[in-house]
Amino acid sequence: MTTILEWLGTATFRLTIGDTVIFLDAYMDRVPSAPPVGLRSAGVTRADYILVGHSHFDHLAGAEVIAQNTGARTIGSNESCRVMRERGVPPEQLLASQGGERHHLGDGVTVRVFPSLHACTWIMTDSGCGDEDHGHTGLTQDERAAVPGGLVQRITDLALGGTEDGHVILEHIQSSAGSLSDGGPLVYLIETPEASLFYQDTSGCWTGVLAGPAVPTDAAPIYAHSRGIHDVWLVGEQHE
Ligand SMILES: [Zn+2]
Numbered sequence: 001m002t003t004i005l006e007w008l009g010t011a012t013f014r015l016t017i018g019d020t021v022i023f024l025d026a027y028m029d030r031v032p033s034a035p036p037v038g039l040r041s042a043g044v045t046r047a048d049y050i051l052v053g054h055s056h057f058d059h060l061a062g063a064e065v066i067a068q069n070t071g072a073r074t075i076g077s078n079e080s081c082r083v084m085r086e087r088g089v090p091p092e093q094l095l096a097s098q099g100g101e102r103h104h105l106g107d108g109v110t111v112r113v114f115p116s117l118h119a120c121t122w123i124m125t126d127s128g129c130g131d132e133d134h135g136h137t138g139l140t141q142d143e144r145a146a147v148p149g150g151l152v153q154r155i156t157d158l159a160l161g162g163t164e165d166g167h168v169i170l171e172h173i174q175s176s177a178g179s180l181s182d183g184g185p186l187v188y189l190i191e192t193p194e195a196s197l198f199y200q201d202t203s204g205c206w207t208g209v210l211a212g213p214a215v216p217t218d219a220a221p222i223y224a225h226s227r228g229i230h231d232v233w234l235v236g237e238q239h240e
Pocket of ligand 1: 054202
């Protein structure tokens with residue numbers, strides 16, 4: 001069974017296992033200042049499943065287009081599925097999951113879903129620490145929520161301040177399918193007769209789940225994390 005893994009920018013991959021085509025996230029329709037990834041959601045002609053890691057637009061957007069054009073079924077959180085429904089994806093194509101589920105994807109291919117956490121480094125801190133800036137690691141969730149600012153507020157400020165990039169990015173966020181809530185991130189263990197792949201699209205980690213025996217230690221990890229999210233769009237660097 002041939003397996004092909006293609007990176008399509010941000011945390012999006014196309015995974016082809018034999019005859020089964022699986023998208024891991026679906027965000028390819030980026031802002032004009034970001035480098036094109038060689039494929040747009042409207043250009044996808046074949047997909048069987050879309051596994052969505054969490055509900056933010058830079059992971060979820062595009063899934064509604066692929067689902068409607070190809071009939072692909074989407075596995076994601078209730079929030080991701082809500083957004084998909086509101087964007088016109090038929091409910092029978094949506095497999096809402098919270099973690100603990102196992103879905104059949106294709107001949108001999110299944111995926112197990114685990115609950116996870118969002119990265120805590122996406123909140124803008126402007127600490128000037130560069131690579132040593134670890135965001136809000138160590139804070140409790142309520143402490144993180146109390147920190148003023150955050151991505152959308154930062155971009156809104158840029159737009160209100162008359163920054164052209166701010167306007168473009170704000171309009172992009174507002175028009176893209178997604179939620180201000182992460183929806184409860186999910187991670188996926190894709191199991192085939194020959195190997196297992198572990199996919200995670202944001203760097204939070206719930207060790208109480210992932211340190212257990214359910215995830216084999218020889219599973220090939222596919223991690224993708226968007227840390228400097230504004231740098232990607234304003235500077236035009238790709239992030240992984
Ligand atoms: Zn996110």
